Amino acid sequence: MNLQTIFQDFNPSKFLVHTCLMIFTALFALRLDGFIEWNYWTVFTPIWFWKGMVILGASVGSYVWWRHPHSRLEGDAYVHYKAMLITLALHLILLMFELLVCDKLESERHLWILVFIPLIFISIVSIAVCIWAVKHDRSFELELFCAVNVLQFIFLALRLDEFVTWSWEVVFVPLWALLCLSLVAVLYAIVFAAVLLRTPQINARQRRTSLNSALAYTSLVVPILVFQVLLANKLDGDINLNFTTVAAPLLFSHVTLIIMSFGAKGGNKWWFGIRKDFSHFLLGLCPILQEYGNISYQPRSAQDQSPESVAFDKNEKNIKKIDLTKPVEPIIAIDIPD
Numbered sequence: 361m362n363l364q365t366i367f368q369d370f371n372p373s374k375f376l377v378h379t380c381l382m383i384f385t386a387l388f389a390l391r392l393d394g395f396i397e398w399n400y401w402t403v404f405t406p407i408w409f410w411k412g413m414v415i416l417g418a419s420v421g422s423y424v425w426w427r428h429p430h431s432r433l434e435g436d437a438y439v440h441y442k443a444m445l446i447t448l449a450l451h452l453i454l455l456m457f458e459l460l461v462c463d464k465l466e467s468e469r470h471l472w473i474l475v476f477i478p479l480i481f482i483s484i485v486s487i488a489v490c491i492w493a494v495k496h497d498r499s500f501e502l503e504l505f506c507a508v509n510v511l512q513f514i515f516l517a518l519r520l521d522e523f524v525t526w527s528w529e530v531v532f533v534p535l536w537a538l539l540c541l542s543l544v545a546v547l548y549a550i551v552f553a554a555v556l557l558r559t560p561q562i563n564a565r566q567r568r569t570s571l572n573s574a575l576a577y578t579s580l581v582v583p584i585l586v587f588q589v590l591l592a593n594k595l596d597g598d599i600n601l602n603f604t605t606v607a608a609p610l611l612f613s614h615v616t617l618i619i620m621s622f623g624a625k626g627g628n629k630w631w632f633g634i635r636k637d638f639s640h641f642l643l644g645l646c647p648i649l650q651e652y653g654n655i656s657y658q659p660r661s662a663q664d665q666s667p668e669s670v671a672f673d674k675n676e677k678n679i680k681k682i683d684l685t686k687p688v689e690p691i692i693a694i695d696i697p698d
Contacts, residue, residue, distance in 0.1 A: 373631065374621040376413060380406040382614035389607040400465040404458065411455045417631040418448040439496050440629050446489055450503065453478050453485075472520035476513050483510035508538060528595040535588060542581045549574040579616040583609035 384406040390396045391403045421444055457478040464470050486503035493500035512534040518524045519531045553574040556562050587609040593599045594606050 370623075371621050375618060377410060378614055378617040378621060380410040382611060382618065385607055385610055385614065386604075389603040392603040395604070400462045404462055407458055411451060411458075414448060414451045418444055421631055436496075439498070443493075443496070443498050444631060446492075447502075450482055450486070450489070450506075453482050457482075473517040473523075476517040479506070479513050480510060480517075482506050483513060509534065528592045532588060532592055539581070539585050539588065543585070546574075546577045546581050549577050576616060576620055580613050580620075583613045583616075587613070 384404065387396070387398075387403045387406070391398060391400070396403075421441070425441055457475065460470065460475040460478070464472065464475050483506045486500075486507040489503045490500045490507055492498075493503065512532070515524075515526075515531045515534065519526060519528070524531075549570075553567075553570040556567050556570045587606065590599070590601065590606040590609070594601060594603070
């Protein structure tokens with residue numbers, strides 16, 4: 361375990377997003393099953409906190425941007441700032457969709473097709489955002505998710521308003537196609553990791569990295585597929601499980617994403633105007649963490665040591681014991697004349 365790597369590779373944005381989504385998923389499932397009687401505005405509290413942090417971070421970053429013009433010349437400052445503004449705009453539109461969802465669940469005074477209009481608009485805009493992100497070497501996970509699911513959002517809105525009477529297995533066809541592609545990628549990662557494990561020319565670090573990636577993607581995609589199957593059967597009335605049990609695999613995927621955020625790296629340096637990597641900002645804010653950030657621990661057992669190293673350690677101990685008990689005599693006595 362290397363704490364320095366954890367500090368350097370930690371991505372606070374992804375950690376915040378996946379943590380809020382995990383808490384929201386658990387609360388929403390409990391609310392649907394009737395275990396809690398909160399209104400939906402309270403159930404959506406993790407979502408409101410997520411959007412509040414986005415708005416606050418972009419506001420502080422914009423203030424620092426206009427307050428310190430010299431900082432705009434630091435590396436790719438303009439690209440980072442534009443990426444922050446694009447993300448803020450997408451989250452504001454997504455916030456509109458979430459507000460409409462809450463109002464629909466509480467009052468039932470809108471059609472679902474009207475509720476999904478902001479989400480469909482985000483999906484169309486996200487295509488252009490993905491192209492811009494690829495051109496400027498920026499991450500675009502949320503944008504890619506919205507862009508590839510535009511047809512799925514339309515099907516959901518039509519089915520919830522009962523404009524179509526398809527079964528939910530048919531409604532989720534776009535998502536089934538996406539999950540099949542994800543499974544192919546997972547199989548490729550597993551095969552690639554197995555090949556690297558049997559290749560002696562590859563060092564241990566690359567083998568470990570490929571194996572961890574294969575395990576992470578498997579722990580992410582397979583539970584989502586199980587959740588999707590259970591949800592479709594639950595909505596069609598084929599199984600009698602409650603929503604909390606159905607959402608359990610999805611919660612496991614959220615936990616996997618939270619763990620992966622500690623090795624995700626990246627992140628926009630202009631959120632909250634920190635203008636540096638989060639690890640450097642955190643270590644500068646709390647200097648005491650610098651001592652723990654340089655700790656590297658690797659457990660070793662007696663079996664991991666070679667016989668030569670064990671014999672060398674024993675000989676070294678014997679030499680030290682002999683040196684401590686044996687009197688020290690000079691090579692040349694001072695009283696001997698030249």
